[in-house]
Amino acid sequence: MSPVAKALNIMQAQANVHMGWLVPTITLLTVKLDDLRLSNKFGQPLIDALRGGIKQRFGPMLDDPELIAAAILLPKFRTSWTSNEDMLKLGLNYIKTRLEQESVQLPGNNSSSSEEEDYFSVMKGNVPESARQLDGYLASTATTMDVLNRNHLHLQEAQLQQALLDVRGGVEFAERLLSCGSDTEILNTKGVTLRRLTSLAESSYKPHLAALAPDDSSSICFLPIEPAGEIEGYPLVGVINSRTLDVSRCTTEGEDLRWGSAGQKGHFTLTCRDSAGEQMARGGEHVLVNIVHKDKKNCTVQTTVVDNTDGTYSVSYKPEEPGLYSVWICVKAQHIKGSPFNLDVKRRFRHHAGTFHCCSFCSSGGAKEACCGCPGTMPGGFKGCGHGHQGHPGKPHWSCCGSTVEKSECLPQSVLAAVSPRSHLRTVEL
Incomplete structure (x- = not known):
């Protein structure tokens, strides 16, 4: 029963396993059980019972085009895990349809345990002709996305340049009017000039922060002051870090984020995490914390954010008035999960x-x-x-x-x- 035990260990792993692993694992398990049935006469009843249970539980999933496509899109599997052309065609057709509608991001993870390599070793060398077709679609999509990104940047550049020309033209006209125009001309055109400047101030182009600073899973960064070991006794600094901040997974810790006392300092901690939920090992992120009274909009609380350079940020504040406050916590111009928070500040206990x-x-x-x-x-x-x-x-x-x-x-x-x-x-x- 070694194939069953290995399949269970793979599917129950805590990391590196997701939807695309299901169909290849079950398909290869069925193949291994068939081989085991031929060589083990006494265990045939047990093997038949296992195959029947697997078919009843996972049979419909093996015909699900989305699950088949998820397996094909994994670089570890692609199309080498089965020789069933009908099944592969079902998954490829699903991918074709989705590629025409939206971009597909391939999750990549080359790390695997020895047990996984042993279990999926049968796939090596089994590369059908349909794999070339898949590579063609993926390469076409990547090229298309590059073109779209470049076009988007060119559009932003053109919008910024037009906004700059509009503002510069309005300001230059106002300057010429004030420096060269007569009193009568200034009085006659003041309304038009003021409306023009007001219109520029209100409708000026403001590009989206996320569009100007994309943050996807492929980004990397260089940490120039991180220790990088030694060579012949000489210390080196500077490492390349591929872990990317995921704002939706950032967390907070501390009761002072929910409750506070007037006239007393409150403290809480913000922890930045990556897409896997692990704490970032570096600082340097742009963290913004605003605390505003819900009933008195002009009543704000000054906050202090200290970068601990280990992925955590210590936040302190001191409210002077009791009441309900809104706490906005933003990282890289995006709200973390749960923001804005509610802060209840009580009057000081005498x-x-x-x-x-x-x-x-x-x-x-x-x-x-x-x-x-x-x-x-x-x-x-x-x-x-x-x-x-x-x-x-x-x-x-x-x-x-x-x-x-x-x-x-x-x-x-x-x-x-x-x-x-x-x-x-x-x-x-x-």
Whole structure:
């Protein structure tokens, strides 16, 4: 049962496996089981049961043109995994139809384990004539895409040049009018001139950022300060990195992205990741973080972004007003997944500065100068409260504000000043 075990390991792998692997793996598994059935008489019932289960589970998928096309488009397989011309023709026809509608990007991954090489070794040398036809279509598509990209860049260049000429012409006319025109001419043409300049400012060409800076899986970059080993004891720097940032896979970490306190600094971390979800090993990305109050559009929060040069970025902010905020996080002029986020900023918690006591007389050891926030008084020159005396709350309370709830927020001085000693907040519990 070695072919079954190998096929299961291939299909259940965590990486380098996707839709295009299904049909070749099942097709070759069926071939291997047929060969095994001829050489193993005692295992024939088991092999027949396996073949029946595979046919019932995967039979319709082996005739699916999309799955067959996915296998053909993989450089590892192309058309060498089967000799069934009808099946290959089904997949090629599907590819032809799709190529006429949109461009096809070939996923390439040349890395494979020894077990995979052993399992698919039967494909080597089995290259039918239809492979040449496939190569022709793929080469034609690549050439077409290159032409489209060049045309798109030429169009952008022409639009930018036209926008520059329009702005330059409008500004030069306004300058000549102001420097050479008479007062009457300036007054008569001011409306036309202002409308022209306003129109240029509002309708100026703004190219799409993604079109000017494409970021596909084929891009590479050079890291000039990364260590690259040593040669005869001399250190080298500079490496070529082919890992590409995938903005949709960037993640954030930290509760301060969701909750904050007015007047206190908040911190969270942005982690840039590639298309495989792995953390980028370098920094240098253009990260923009904006925090704006949802109700007060003019209330913005200044943010600080620190590049840690390891693919992570530390973000800090300090809101001054409570309320709901929107947090915009953009990398390379694109929102990350989940942006804009909601930030709920609460007002600062007022901690008690006094003592939670039964009365000031007991807590101070009988000191006459000891004061208390409650309205209690004592005769004999005492400034604080005492048990059984006038104004005492009748229960333990805070000496700073008089609140009778131990786990509470300290009452502000404005509230204390507004309450007379005769009607203190004895019955108010926060």
